[in-house]
Amino acid sequence: MPMQTITFEDYKNAIKAKYEEEKNGEYSNNLNSPTAANLRNLCVKRFDTNNNQDDLIAFKSFFDFPFDRNKKNLFGEDELNKLEAVKRFFLGKTENPAEDTIQLAAILVDLQPRPFNEYRKQHSEEERKLIEELRDTTLPKKETSINTFIDKIEDDDNPKIEEVEQTQSLESEIAPIPIATFVATGKPTKSRMIIYAVVTAFSAGLAIMIYFAFFQKQCMQWSNDHYEKVSCDLEVNGLGSFNVVEPFDKTVFDLKKIKVCDTTPFFNTNGEAIVWYGKTANGIDFFNGHGRHPENNSPLRPVTRYILNKYVKK
Template sequence: MTTRTKSLEAYKKAIRAQYEIEKQGKYSSFLSNPSRAKLRQLCEERLKETHEKEDRLSFNLVFGFEYEAGNRNRLKSLTDKFRPIETFFKGETDLADTETINIAALLVDYKPRPFRVFVEKSKGITALQQDVTIPTKEEETPIVNDKIPQPKNKWKKNVGIGILAVTGLFSVGYTAKDLVVNDKECMQWQIDHYEYVDCNTNTIQGFLEIPIEPADENKAILKKIDVSEKTTFFVNDKPVIWYSKVDGIPEYFNTHGFHPITGKPLKPITKYMIDKWVKKKE
């Protein structure tokens, strides 16, 4: 599986997880039991709300015209184009076309989107590194810190300094925080939370029960928690606790995402789950 394919699968997985959240939210009437017509109507609502040019570009590439409020009848005639997204949300089929996947992300308001931005944000510094040519020993190289450039596989320790020195050459929206490389570029699930660890070779990883993953600040905030009747499960009627069943028993987490061991999307807590699993039975 190529790196792009892996990233695309991760993107689709994240969109499905967001769908599980959104179908109980503001647009639940469109998403709880999605149909082509409902998704078309939701698409119009999302496009009215968004100011992102990327969303309108994705729409144009999928439907063949620029979205405007007066194009409702034109879009209505293309309702069948929402069928692949309908069956994708229902878990019946998969999506292969990147732009159609971007429309699915728009419908559930998943961010970062589109796929190009998702890849950049997911890889962080790695995405930028690929645009930087690392000189070999034989090449004449501009002096950045009076040191001989190192080969690509030994360059990690100095990448923070090197990238900051050349950021002016790139017109990308990275901040200094995004560019500074942590000494530990990987993380691993440890009982109830993620810890940053040193990256190991594939051979060493193969002996670990829990795999080592690329460091991800957004994912690293996930924590497994204990709950009780006194736990705050909702804020403004929106769930703030997520769960996933493992061997039939629910495990609870502080945010949405995926179960760190099973990889299944976490589901937002419901009153039914609280009544069944949390409240004490007399």
Template structure:
């Protein structure tokens, strides 16, 4: 008999985690599965092309909102949700909901996810009977509606009994069930389309509103706060506001001068050491980094590297161990 209970599913994911944290492709994140590390790994996986509709559904069921590839969420409330995922993987606490286990399955690369897929796969290997509706397993919505309908069930011991029209009773019951299942399938499909359209329109409207607000704020800041100096220039470890007509020797404009960006103008490169505070009390990174030809540069805010335009990433314990503590330990 195949092992396909929820506890078996949890154990299979934990075993996968033990393998991946040592020599998997995401071992940098899983070797020390803190809330921030799991959050960064989640973002990296969902930004890739390997994600599917099942994973997107798992993401929605866990966070109660859809994944947005254009908005990397690093808020405290978002990061805190990964604590229960880490506790589950480290066997410190059993999750209350299967959604936590399903998300953990994505992070460790467990292929038979979500649990319904794991359960169905092992049932098929054991050659147990499988319901043909919805690829071998009826959805929870269908099951709930079917229970509410109280449809009559056929009795294999009543073979040969016929109704007044001369039709076998079991055959009649099967026809009634199939007709009801067809109506239910149409109802669920219509509900699914309506939900998708509503979420899509709401998401587009929200994105447009946020874009307009950011644009207006940037324009007002650049126009009123810096009326005379609308360009900036990187100067060692910070930006300086300069006149866009500033020229250097030979009457050639400096290549380092660029249009003022209110989101970057206050960015500063910092020197770090063992006493630097890298994370807040919730484990969220407050220092950002980017790799360079000479190693790693650290900054006090999110943005891009002013010299090579690489996107700044939140610092991780792996980066600290490799580039900071290894240097100070020499």
């Protein structure tokens, strides 16, 4: 069975599974009851001898300051409040945690490999690209037959041909394309050569249409406030990194930059953020989901009352 593409959802599930395992491990006293204070203590233990640059970057991204062994006891109320998000993730009380939350959770349970970009490399790049190209690729459901055309030619010239397979159909899934095959009982005729030429031309044209209709648009590119499917051969015009053509990723494709105002719903009924923001040189942008800012690769974070009071006009 072919390997499937590792998604961010797979990564989250792996972290939760590792959490269930670690609850009975060396740090069970911190994880069996994952209060903010217990997670703070575990965080200090994990980072005290940790020199992994990805982990240190994740720490700074989550807490907004770098880890300092000499100031490890200076976790204040704000830091404890941030760790509540990790607690809710471990306990399954949040559906869409921020990426920063996921990355710190992976460190606390010591998931290997990490971060997500390393975790997804368990499959080869070639295999993942092939899966992405073939995923969701279907042919039109309309049935096409060449019998009528062939029968007309045969009636005109009346060749001695036994038809072995008559019908060629396009089904709704990619499959080998059957081609009508004939066994001649007499000398080759002009009509038989025409039939072969028609079948060959039809098959070649069909293959070209399938290629340009499906496989040439299995990449995506950020366009102003949303992603668009584009050809993987598209040349990038412009110097901004957000113009980069990327392999199509369903987990990222629906991300959109949104405009907000004081009447925009920012939280669900449980008080959890449903709008995310990312910092830019000119302020912040708002998005409909978590991930990274497509234009500067900064992590997107769930909105807070402080951010709304500071940036959203009333």
